[in-house]
Amino acid sequence: MRPTSFRAPRWFVFLALVLTVACAIDILNQLCLRPWPIWIAGFRLPQRRLQPEVAMVAIVLLAWYWIRFRAAMWRRPIVFGMLTVALLLGNVRYGGSGDTIPAAHLNFEIIRRHTITFDGVVALNASPDHVPYWFVEREGRLYSRYPILTPILAIPVYVIPALGQFDQAHALVRDLEKLGATLLAAAGAMLVFAALTCLVDPRSAALATVVYIAGTAVVTVLGQGMWQHTGATLCLSFGLWGLFAETSWRRGLIVGIATGATIAARPIDIVVAAPLVLALLVEDRRAVWVVACGMAGPLLAAACYNDTVLGSPLATGYGNEASLGWTTPFLTGFTGLLVSPGRGLLLFSPILALAAWAVLRLPRASQHRRTIMILMTGAAGLLIVMSRWWAWYGGMSFGPRMLSDSLPIWGIALGVAAAWSSETRRRRQLFTTLATLSVVINLMTVYLPWSEPSLRRIQLLEDGPWAPGSFPPIAAAKQFFGLGHE
Numbered sequence: 001m002r003p004t005s006f007r008a009p010r011w012f013v014f015l016a017l018v019l020t021v022a023c024a025i026d027i028l029n030q031l032c033l034r035p036w037p038i039w040i041a042g043f044r045l046p047q048r049r050l051q052p053e054v055a056m057v058a059i060v061l062l063a064w065y066w067i068r069f070r071a072a073m074w075r076r077p078i079v080f081g082m083l084t085v086a087l088l089l090g091n092v093r094y095g096g097s098g099d100t101i102p103a104a105h106l107n108f109e110i111i112r113r114h115t116i117t118f119d120g121v122v123a124l125n126a127s128p129d130h131v132p133y134w135f136v137e138r139e140g141r142l143y144s145r146y147p148i149l150t151p152i153l154a155i156p157v158y159v160i161p162a163l164g165q166f167d168q169a170h171a172l173v174r175d176l177e178k179l180g181a182t183l184l185a186a187a188g189a190m191l192v193f194a195a196l197t198c199l200v201d202p203r204s205a206a207l208a209t210v211v212y213i214a215g216t217a218v219v220t221v222l223g224q225g226m227w228q229h230t231g232a233t234l235c236l237s238f239g240l241w242g243l244f245a246e247t248s249w250r251r252g253l254i255v256g257i258a259t260g261a262t263i264a265a266r267p268i269d270i271v272v273a274a275p276l277v278l279a280l281l282v283e284d285r286r287a288v289w290v291v292a293c294g295m296a297g298p299l300l301a302a303a304c305y306n307d308t309v310l311g312s313p314l315a316t317g318y319g320n321e322a323s324l325g326w327t328t329p330f331l332t333g334f335t336g337l338l339v340s341p342g343r344g345l346l347l348f349s350p351i352l353a354l355a356a357w358a359v360l361r362l363p364r365a366s367q368h369r370r371t372i373m374i375l376m377t378g379a380a381g382l383l384i385v386m387s388r389w390w391a392w393y394g395g396m397s398f399g400p401r402m403l404s405d406s407l408p409i410w411g412i413a414l415g416v417a418a419a420w421s422s423e424t425r426r427r428r429q430l431f432t433t434l435a436t437l438s439v440v441i442n443l444m445t446v447y448l449p450w451s452e453p454s455l456r457r458i459q460l461l462e463d464g465p466w467a468p469g470s471f472p473p474i475a476a477a478k479q480f481f482g483l484g485h486e
Helices: 010-032 050-075 077-089 098-113 149-153 155-163 173-196 202-214 217-222 228-245 250-265 267-283 285-310 330-339 351-360 369-386 401-421 425-447 452-458 472-480
Strands: 135-138 141-144
Touching (some): 050 202, 077 202, 077 217, 098 141, 098 173, 149 155, 149 173, 173 217, 173 228, 173 401, 202 217, 202 401, 202 425, 217 228, 217 401, 217 425, 228 250, 228 267, 228 401, 250 267, 250 285, 267 285, 267 369, 267 401, 351 369, 351 401, 351 425, 401 425, 425 472
Antiparallel strands (some): 135 141
């Protein structure tokens, strides 16, 4: 049956049109030029920000979709893209660090100066004589210490600012970085939803995608700054969509390109990307050559970059740290990544425990059971590997950043859990409780107006990852109810 359509009230259409046009004009102004001051009756309005204006446009479009399609709107991937944009930009907070600075500025260098170096960029206060940790110096030139695929994926966001008169030294460049990261995260969420529609019923797919967006590190990490994880998860999501949605020879090509790009974006993610290829080859061994051809392009490009910048196709910007940094006792990192107050995956997203259980409970006769089980080994492998990393807690960030690369696989598991929980009332109640708890914790993390001491506890882990005060609900209690010290 064709979904019933509804006619929006004229006043809503008019206000929505005026608001959208005004925001769009001001967004273009901010992207092309420095923001113009706006005076009304002799009063200067506060400086605008890109984040709330783009979020407002996304909210207006979501409202229009709701009026136009009602329940049927949740069958459209674009809706989840707009929901992601609204949630990630709505907090008007920057969640990057020094690690994301090269990604925030690289596209200006590519478009304006046709180079991937950072020589003489005044905004970064860097030179061959003063090299911050996020750069490497080779033959007198500065390069990004980190893989550059993530910023390249976001290059469309930078075209208008870079070709215009956008000031690279302006503080608004952080909003631009976050806008790029948000759009990459939104594209990834749309791909996860599209993959889920091939596995479970539309209602379960929609419910799982909402929880995936708002109840995991998608909202606390991937869309808050242009991390390596942001580009890697987009590529992995593309591969999952190809694995489940395609049936022709293009399936192997998509999986190959996605696997190669995931590794190129973040080399350690070979742990989560390899099971993607294995899952395909278990079903169709003849696809091996197509997969290999797809992987070759991104991996060769990454190898050439590494050889030019770092002196070896297999080198990384981490230098000796890449081989000597695996010093954390396994149980310390393993338990910390799962249940520590500051970075525990199962504390920030308890719904994932139910998702893992639902995957284990898949009937042996289930069509995709073997494929999903193989994919879950990637999530388990990343947990095992990162448990040994010296900085398993992820430095300056919110939540379990070091496990965020496996989130698309967890998105598939959430779809399985949503379908499994729909079978009985008790399961539905359990899923709803854990999903709500996950959403509240993650939205609280990025939306509450944290004081400086609270931010130091939950973002910088000033008191350590095992301190109870590093868990956002406890930090919120200390801040808003005067418990503990500030």
